[in-house]
Amino acid sequence: MNLYLNIIIYYFYRLLKRLLKMRQDKYFLPTLKETPNDAVITSHILMLRAGLIRQIGAGIFSWLPVGYRVLNKVMNILRSELNEIGGQEFLLPALNPIELWEATNRVEAMGEVMFHIKNRDGLVLAPTHEEIITFHAKQHINSYKDLPQIWYQIQNKFRNEPRPKGGVLRGRQFLMKDSYSLDNCWEGLDDSYQKHFEAYIAIFNSCGIKFFVVGASSGAMGGKQSQEFMVESEAGEDTCAITDSFSYSANVEVATSNVSPVGRIESNDEIELFATPKAKTINELVEMHQIDINRCAKSVVYMIDEKPVLILMRGNDELNETKLSSFFGTNNYRPATGEELIINTGANGGSIGPINLKIKIEVYADMLLNGANGMVSGANQDGYHYRNIDLGRDAEIKEFADFRTVIDGELDVKTGEALRVVKAIELGHIFKLGTKYSEALNAEFLDKDGKRQPIIMGSYGIGVERVIACYIEQNNDNSGIIWNKALTPFDIHLIELPAKNEPKVKEISEKLYAELESNGFDVLYDDRDERIGVKFNDADLIGLPFQIVVGAKNVINNQIEIKNRRTGQRDLIDIDNLLKYINENY
């Protein structure tokens, strides 16, 4: 009997303690009436104003209690979906021995991005965790029977970004959910990759974020396949080409569109030199000499691994450096300097072309120019151009490839839908790594035939803070944030209006607070001694799904008002119907 009593007292005490906690009078929730001077983008402004975060330095943030509650919600969604695909959660150290990074050559590859510890040689702050994961795999994965594995963690990453921006969108310290798949065959990798693909879709859907997936350039990470989960936003740093139905979506780094090749014209006259003394740009050339812009080929000289290469493009097209980089398989590229132009071609910018080059440098051309004739291009002699060029006949083109950047309004190759070129925030990235790290660190297993094989790996990341920033970018109005059930820091904002002459207001508020909490709702109870304007504006700014307003006007009729933050709708209901109402409408 005594025991039961103790248990009852214990739970009562626990509930009481909990009820004391989320009273706004003492809850640390500093809201700002004015827009902080440093914030530019909506999500950053609202996160500061609604008391989610505070900035410590460029790209360094503290998460305040309300913000941390949201962060925890996101992390729990991540955990739940990753556990669903068999993920096992780790916590790996941010402090890493540099040897591991030297083994994979990434000290150099990361360069300035990696933080180095100054007063302790040999330690760095990890910007990602492929090395550590591979280290553990090497230690303990010995047999094909140990595979597959999916290992993940949610942990702080450190990157010395040259330019942090957009608040939490690009930080120097940030939370990342990073997972890694370990497989004993390539089909296994495909499977692990697909599992992550589906988990990511489930995660972003659960969070209520509108997103799209693009194929991405695998860059210098040495992988096979890679996709990015993107959110359209003016604050984004990536540029993507998408159709409205998302039937097509790609990073402009790889995007293509339905543009007809330049093709051939009937007359096929001999190549002819002509003077163009004042035409320095394609537009001037077109204007001064009445040339069809589609018949102009512009030449761009790049130094690829310090070797000059001439790229021929349609006059009005723009070269895409990422396509260039992946075509040549190097990150070491740059436009040639003015001096290098003269040395290699014999002319200054504006008069360069594929024919009559001073030094025989390699010439590549965009696919659209394949087979074209009747073209105009620089003559590698200042102030002169050639006309009637037949690229097949007159120029030596080593290879035709896709080098151009797609333009807003062009059509999708497959569906013919119009492409929009939009800015986007990268929320997640999934990546088939292959064996780059397992080979470098000798993480091998014995296959069925007893042969040593490198583990086949994938890596998968989600920027946790970005999830919140993206959500807010998509869910706000002039008054503040609009939370959904999945991410909201509290379910209900219980607002007790000032009422000196009506003790029932306080009484009912307390009663509802206890009742809602004991029914499993997280309640933020605004028991502050503030004017209603302050309370309502703060509530809208913080943006919990429901505001329950307890005021003298209505409690005397045993009623309260409920405001739906998203729709703005207010309902007057009987106090006794509150739980029913919430359960039906939440």
Next chain:
RNA sequence: CGGAGCUUGGCGCAGCCCGGUAGCGCGUCUGGUUUGGGACCAGAAGGCCACAGGUUCGAAUCCUGUAGCUCCGACCA
């Protein structure tokens, strides 16, 4: 790393050009009046004007340097 701007009580800003050791709004504290959409009255606390050096009788203000922050660009597994 290139370009632009900023740094003055907790927050948002004025003062700087034309030197004379700081002011406004919000917030905070005390008392009072108010209370269904950021109240009002009275009083108060709080700043060596980013830092260092220089010019000057005297510097928030002029000059030089440094740092931090923001934006644009470059960069971004």
